[in-house]
């Protein structure tokens with residue numbers, strides 16, 4: 001079995017200006033890490049299942065959000081509906 005990263009079967013949504021990282025999920029959707037380009041005040045959201053940072057008012061450090069967003073991308077099987 002190939003371990004190569006496969007491209008999503010779905011069209012990548014437009015990239016917002018404050019997009020810091022975008023992960024492709026195993027369902028073919030995308031998880032965005034959004035922030036202001038600083039190491040804090042970041043949040044994540046999933047285009048597939050609409051999950052997001054649980055406490056967006058408590059914006060988080062990039063090293064923490066990155067791990068949470070990547071873990072979600074590795075588990076989420078929802079496909080983008082738009």
Ligand SMILES: [Zn+2]
Pocket residue numbers: 046047048049050051072076077078
């Ligand atoms: Zn999701």
